[in-house]
Amino acid sequence: MTGPDDAPLPDSHWWLEDPELWPLLAFEGGADEYGRPVDATWTDRQQVLEDLIRRPGPVDIDFARFLLVQETHSHGHSWGFRHGIELAAILVAEHRQVQDVWLLWEAVYRSFDTWGIMPHQLLYSAGVERTRRHATDSDHPHRDLLLEDLRKLSDVTDEQVEQLIAERRRYYAAALEALDDSAAAKPNPAEDAAGPPVMTEQAHGDPDLVFLRALRRGQLVTGTVIEIAGFGVTCVDIGEFTAMINIPELSWRPINHPSDVVTVGQEVTAEILDVDVERRRVPLSLKALQDDPLIQLQQRIGQTVTGPATKIVPFGAFVRVEDRSDGFEGLLHRSELAGIHIQVGDVLTVKIAQVDTMRRRIQLTRRP
Structure with a gap:
């Protein structure tokens, strides 16, 4: 739904007001021309999740659950970790609904990557004793597996879980704001209007906008790694703009942290995956230029x-x-x-x- 020539994706209020539109954000698995697994809607879903995490207060629980289910399906389809699944889990966990432990458990254990990266303490979002009683009394087919996992978290307290949920949301909100500040340029009134931005005389005077308009999906660019953000995004200076590489796009091989592949100051050549003019974001991929060793x-x-x-x-x-x-x-x-x-x-x-x-x-x- 998004792209350099499309209208900007509506903000989260638009989705919250009309549940009949939610299927537009549903997981849509497939493969690209090289046989690589893709989810056609994950970028739109991640944009909505980032918008929701920035806003104060809880999100509609049904919408949060829907997004978490889609993110869980998406991570089961492809290799790697995208922070959208943790954002959705945080939004669900904030409601402290004990029945959501099953959604959270499935998200945490969906893949090797989610298991290794997501905080398992989210399973206790409804309270330690309350969650244990619910799991013990349940006839869910995964009851014994969940109880075993909860026993491994025996030292966790309700206060620690509440603090974790609040801190993770603040952390992501602050990190996204910092990322916006590093990638955003001067305000441009032409981009505030409805519909795609137009190349007005003022737009021609905005060097970042001019630079973005010259980029194309699939284009190769060379830049320097200038930062590895705390939540895994690698920032690359491509000459006139700060582009980003998410963890799944760094390598075909499993990695624990971007520093396993790149270092600050390193020069890299990458492929442009998209050019989002409205949000001034350019996602890159290193692995698009690599042979898949799994083949x-x-x-x-x-x-x-x-x-x-x-x-x-x-x-x-x-x-x-x-x-x-x-x-x-x-x-x-x-x-x-x-x-x-x-x-x-x-x-x-x-x-x-x-x-x-x-x-x-x-x-x-x-x-x-």
């Missing part, structure tokens, strides 16, 4: 590999299948671990059963 790994389906267990999660164990620090990790489902107790660091011999390049998933097996 090469598909050639090893059926091969036996040995690697360390890197994560133990309720639904199984992740095992590194490449002999490198940023090597891909595959999931050995818990059904394959019956009667076996393993710990992080244990070396396992497994077979690569499936490599899904669309969903960025590697399935492992111990069966012959």
Whole structure:
């Protein structure tokens, strides 16, 4: 719905006033021309979430739940982490509704990346004892898994959870404001009018706007990394403007932090994913210029590999299948671990059963 030549996306009030429009923000999974998994609506949804997180006070709970469900679907479709899912989780958690623990649990455990990055304390947003009682009395199919996860958070208090939710919202609001300040230029009355901005004589005098108008989606640009923001956005000076690289666009390989790939002062060449003139944002991608190593790994389906267990999660164990620090990790489902107790660091011999390049998933097996 957005783009350099489109009208700006309506603000959050527009969506809140008419729930019949919400499906326009629904997850829409697919693949691009290179076979990479994409969600056609995630940029629009993230823009709405960022607008909501900036506004004081709670958001309509049904809208917050809807957005969290869509973000959860989106993260299950693709590799990497986008902060939109945590923004949606915060907006849901603020309502302290105990039944939402299941939505929050599914979001936190949706993927390896969400599990490793999102604060698990959000599961206690309705209160520690209240949440435990609700889970214990529930007949939900994931009841035992949730209870096990809650037991791992036994030291958490209600005060800590309330403080976490408030601090995370303030943090994101401040970070987004700072990002806007770094990317925004002088106010331009031509852009305040309804509809796409026009190149008035005043617009021609705005160097940032002139520069943005010259950029095109798919264009390659070279710039210098000037900042790695706290919530994972890498800021790149491309000569006349500060562009951004979100974590999922830094590398095809799993990373814990942008500093695993780039450093401040480093010169990088990237592809422009979009040019948002209205919001003065230019998202870039480094991985668009890289070959996807997961495609090469598909050639090893059926091969036996040995690697360390890197994560133990309720639904199984992740095992590194490449002999490198940023090597891909595959999931050995818990059904394959019956009667076996393993710990992080244990070396396992497994077979690569499936490599899904669309969903960025590697399935492992111990069966012959």
